[in-house]
Amino acid sequence: MSPAPRADSPGFRRRCRSAAVRALALATTATAALLFAQPGQTPYPATPLDARPVAVTDRQMAVPAAPMGWASWNAFAAKVDYDVIKKQVDAFVAAGLPEAGYEYINIDEGWWQGTRDSAGNITVDEAEWPGGMKAIADYIHSKGLKAGLYTDAGKDGCGYYFPTGRPAAPGSGSEGHYVQDMTQFSRWGFDFVKVDWCGGDAEGLDPKTTYQAISDAVTQATATTGRPLALSLCNWGYSNPWNWAPGMGPMWRTNTDIFFHGGTPSYGNVLTAFDRNVHPTAQHTGFYNDADMMVTGMNGLTAAQNRSHMNLWAISGAPLLTGLDLTTMSADTRSVLTNPEVIAVDQDPRGLQGVKVAEDTSGLQVYGKVLSGTGNRAVVLLNRTSTTQNMTVRWSDLGLTNAAATVRDLWARQNVGTPGTGYTTGVPAGGSVMLTVTGGTEQPAATYNGTASFSGVGAAGTGLKTVDVSYTNTSSTARVGILTVNGQTPTKVSFPPTGSTPGSVSVQVGLTKGAANTIAFSGVPTLEGIVVRPLPGTDAALVTGTQSGRCADINDNTITNGTDAQLWTCNGGLNQQWSYHSARKELVVYGNKCLDAYNRGTTNGTRVVIWDCTGGSNQKWNVNADGTITNVNAGLCLDAYQAATTNGTKLVLWSCNGQNNQKWSLT
Structure with a gap:
């Protein structure tokens, strides 16, 4: 199911399909249950996991961890009713998922066909939902689990615009009824609501102001009912929600859908969703980037790809929301979803996101995540090449000194050594290895x-x-x-x-x-x-113009392919941090976007943009001793257009002329 095509997602604009949940925080050394609610609505724990007297900055407070649970969309699309959800709840419990930390059962689109009574209250077909929605929430709660529900920010929901399984009637969104609907969901007993964006997108609503109004409605509903209702913002990464969503709700979608119902999950889509989800300055203190509902265990992924899928979501601290039919889940899938050591990385109570810390050779990527405690890190070695490769994680890249640390393979479930400077292991083609490094020595702070x-x-x-x-x-x-x-x-x-x-x-x-x-x-x-x-x-560098004193910048932390590079006041944000790989001659921002001469242009005025790194010569640059930066394909210089020096000045290619608007320093 897909809205209209979009330039940054050829052929499709995918709608959000991850379901909403409240969170469970799992310590790396102990298990601690935490309520996951809007800040200020529900008390957080007042004692840390380790209450021994320590220095001020050593007493790390556990924050609400990323949500874990199951959602209905991937397996059932809009064809859901009481019996479908009840069977999934029973299978969820029988599989031991609650013991692994999963606790949310989330009903996605299809439960509501868009009808309201004379007072504007949502009505449902009680032939499909005997006892109404309160009855299914009560059943979920009877198993010691939490319940999630779904709506749209617009007047009409996704099922109206893009029917999948069955169409929705007009009026299946919550616009004009935000407080009324959020209060109703809470009174029914739901703990979480995911708000999609099909109606909002079709109507041209502003995402930031719309979701702020919905967040305010959630706060008001909680005050009215006394039941916390956590909000999942689901506008597919449009308008860069990592800039404004933290604090509106515990999670926000950062990208379009991984999976279209009726199709086959793609590991390539899993990797793309992971790449688009890395916004580490936004993720902290109980607020999370949401990479979309997982497709682990669905047809289309191999066993190794299922493990890598889990590795990537865990290293990024993403919500772990599975979407397969639990009644047919294999033992191998269950073992992937319930690996306690991988889950502990995802649920680490420090609440930070892992980031890429090395890529010495193109496609051999090392990701590191700062864990709770001192000298502890999680690591994923991701091999995106077509052959098995030896890969190394260096302690220095993790912010640790060259001191002995314990290395543990989280899938082998065993320690694999205590080397002094790093660890090297073979990683299969297209696969990954997940490690923890514990007991290391932090570099001076x-x-x-x-x-x-x-x-x-x-x-x-x-x-x-x-x-x-x-x-x-x-x-x-x-x-x-x-x-x-x-x-x-x-x-x-x-x-x-x-x-x-x-x-x-x-x-x-x-x-x-x-x-x-x-x-x-x-x-x-x-x-x-x-x-x-x-x-x-x-570590990266600012690319600073000699004439302007301003930095090469990507406006508003945008990650969309084709976004123009520009000048802006230097501030060191992620959108100004450029890594120059001299061997590959790439200037990389966000860890995975290359500075690119648009459409392989070779004429004066060619736009300079960001694009997924492809290895093409239009993404290769020579950083020269005279301060110029020349594009390998075009032979032209990186230039501040028309020698302008103001914020927003576009960067282009131009014939090299020795002027200061073509000279740059990398610092």
């Missing part, structure tokens, strides 16, 4: 004292850094504040209760090389200070 704004923050290199924020929150609920770094797009940060003893939460931020960085908070509880920890594997 810098501590800054203060209460709200920290200036003069230093970084050895431009790139992503981990920041531990020490604070005291003596209230019974989380407090949400605003974090701004170097004038970058602000993000909301949640501070769980600490009791009277300070604790810390972690975020990842983009800093520039040197000591001119500023990390500022507003609307937060009492702060004690921050600790900035390096992640050298993510």
Whole structure:
């Protein structure tokens, strides 16, 4: 099922199919159940996993982890009723998924055919849903599970525009009834609502303001009923929700659908969804990038691909929402979905996202995730090539010193060595290996004292850094504040209760090389200070224009292929962090997008854009000693158009002329 074609997703605009859930936080060393609700609605735990007296910044507070559960769409599309869901609930329990940490049963599209009574309340066919929707929510709850439901942000839902299984009648969206519908869902007993975007897209609604109104309605519904209702924002990554969705709800979709009902899941689509989901500065303190519902165990993926699928979602801390028919799930699929060590990485209570830390050879990618505790990391070695390759993770790329650490293979479920500088292993073609590195020694960190704004923050290199924020929150609920770094797009940060003893939460931020960085908070509880920890594997460079003093930038953190590169005030954000791979001559941003001469152009004025890295000569650049950067295919220079120096000036190719608008420094 698909809306109209879109340039960045040839042939299809896929609608959101992951279901919504509340979260369960699993510690890497202990299991801790946490309520996953809108910040400020439900108390977070007031004690950390380890309550021994420690230094302020060592007392890490567990944050709500990414949701885990099952959703109906992949297996059943719009053909759902009480009996279908009941059978899945029973199979879910029989398979032992609750014991592994999965707890949500989510009813996707098809439950509601768009009718309302004279008061505007949703009505359902009680021949399909005996006892109404409250009855199925009650059955889900009777098994110790949580229940999720589905609607659309527009007047008409996806089933009206793109019927799959059966069409929906007009009016199957919640526009004009946000407070009424959210309150009704809560009164029925649902714990989570996923709000899709087919109607919103068709009507041209603004995603940010629309989802803010829905988030406000969820807050009001919770205040009315006393039942927390967690919100999943599902607008397919349009309008860059990683910029504004944190704090509106616990999760937001970052990309189009992996899978079309009636088709066959593709491992290529799994990789694409993973690539589009990496927005590490947005994911923290209980707010998560959602890469879409998993297709693990469905026809089309091999056993090795199923494991890689799980590895990639876990290293990125994505929601683990499976969508297969549980009544026919194989023992092998069950073993993949319930691997406790992989799940523990996904559910790590520090709540950070893993990022690419090395790609020495094209297609041999190393991802690292900072885990709770000190000196602990998760690693995925991903081989995207067509042959088996030896791959190495270096401790230095993980922000660890060359000290002994314990390496564990999470699928072999055994330790595989305690080397001093790194670990090397063979990785099959198209496959992956998942490891934990524990007991390592953190590279030296810098501590800054203060209460709200920290200036003069230093970084050895431009790139992503981990920041531990020490604070005291003596209230019974989380407090949400605003974090701004170097004038970058602000993000909301949640501070769980600490009791009277300070604790810390972690975020990842983009800093520039040197000591001119500023990390500022507003609307937060009492702060004690921050600790900035390096992640050298993510070091990059600012590409700074000699004439303008401004940096090569991708507007608004956009990841869409064909987005123009431009000049903007240097701030060290992810959209300004460029890695130059001298052997491949690629300038890479976001870890997977290459600076590209559009359509292989070779004439003056050719647009310079970002595109998925292909290895083409139009994505190869020579960084020259005279400060120029020349495109290998065109032989032309990277140029600030018309020698302009203002924010938003487009970058183009132009005949090399030695002028300062064609000279750049990489710092």
